[in-house]
């Protein structure tokens with residue numbers, strides 16, 4: 001199936017999915033003086049983008065550019081040309097052009113000055129409309145049908161099913177996390193049926209289920225652990241260690257530090273599942289280690305444990321000498337049941353490297369901040385056009401990349417949206433000659 005170019009002077013161009021990637025594609029097309037229609041399933045556009053602004057919109061990152069690109073892991077090489085073409089600095093200038101100031105916060109994260117997404121989106125939509133972009137909410141793309149040899153795009157709308165024909169289309173339908181905001185991953189089966197190669201959609205930046213005891217669940221569920229570090233060894237034997245904070249939840253662990261390690265931890269768990277075949281033994285458990293005192297050495301902890309205790313209980317020693325919360329003692333008992341509390345060496349070792357219960361599963365994709373997986377690099381050309389569907393381009397979280405939180409997700413969505421929008425213009429220009 002492929003799109004046929006209409007003979008009319010003005011091609012009919014659609015962007016389906018009005019998140020940051022789709023809107024950026026629409027802007028690029030409109031800037032070339034081409035008419036573009038944007039369709040979205042939801043009653044209003046960019047709902048996930050707006051939600052991202054609720055807790056403070058971290059739109060990009062100001063770290064060294066080589067480090068920035070490396071955050072995309074295996075997809076860094078693929079995304080690099082798109083990011084070079086729309087760097088974090090370019091993104092900031094683009095935001096400034098919309099009349100929104102930005103600032104660099106802690107850990108080099110970049111935010112709009114008021115931390116919100118709504119003013120930015122309002123200014124952007126205003127500019128898009130003034131460029132002639134028309135937006136059709138409540139239009140859910142449902143697939144295709146052939147009519148008189150022509151490929152027809154089917155939309156369900158409140159007025160019933162509508163059939164449309166286009167000369168070029170950008171699909172920017174998001175991943176499959178937070179489906180109630182619109183991106184529900186239903187495109188997966190539609191594109192698979194057309195022979196498009198798609199890596200399975202998996203939770204990224206997600207929480208994990210851990211088999212806590214009833215005691216931990218009931219007494220400590222919801223407790224934040226701050227100024228700690230988590231580490232693991234990934235499937236390639238590479239060590240990962242990140243400092244920060246996370247929450248001991250009723251079902252397991254959640255929060256920014258867990259999200260930062262979620263990709264290697266999830267992949268470890270998946271590799272273990274695939275090893276659960278007769279005759280196969282895993283030597284890499286999906287094991288997380290908790291360092292309660294990353295700022296203190298083993299020796300410093302021992303010297304604090306050796307200070308006079310004046311009849312203090314062990315729990316009080318942890319609290320008063322080491323400034324640790326009540327949950328530390330409870331987790332030491334749960335995670336290190338054999339620990340001799342009189343053995344300072346062993347206690348210091350357990351505090352520096354406490355094995356958490358191995359996660360049993362990720363939390364559902366619907367709850368994750370983002371999705372891993374998606375349309376693979378070999379399914380598209382450099383301009384993000386699907387080889388199985390010439391004239392159809394793909395952008396944003398639909399593509400097979402993942403990144404940690406920190407502004408990397410939105411930056412790649414904008415950059416790939418730009419590439420797809422420019423790709424549409426290039427493709428139409430080359431086909432009208």
Ligand SMILES: Cc1cc2nc3c(=O)[nH]c(=O)nc-3n(C[C@H](O)[C@H](O)[C@H](O)COP(=O)(O)OP(=O)(O)OC[C@H]3O[C@@H](n4cnc5c(N)ncnc54)[C@H](O)[C@@H]3O)c2cc1C
Pocket residue numbers: 016017018019020021022039040041042045046047048049051052053056057058059060139140141142172173174175177178181182183184185186187368369370395396397398405406407408409410411413
């Ligand atoms: C709670 C939360 C906080 C976040 N915070 C940040 C942050 O601070 N920084 C950051 O970089 N990233 C953040 N993200 C991630 C970021 O919001 C996403 O990566 C980004 O929105 C993805 O953009 P996209 O355009 O690819 O897809 P989406 O924003 O998901 O947009 C896809 C659009 O496609 C539409 N659609 C889907 N299917 C159809 C269909 N069949 N027909 C028509 N329309 C359809 C949807 O309605 C939706 O509007 C956050 C995510 C969440 C959930």
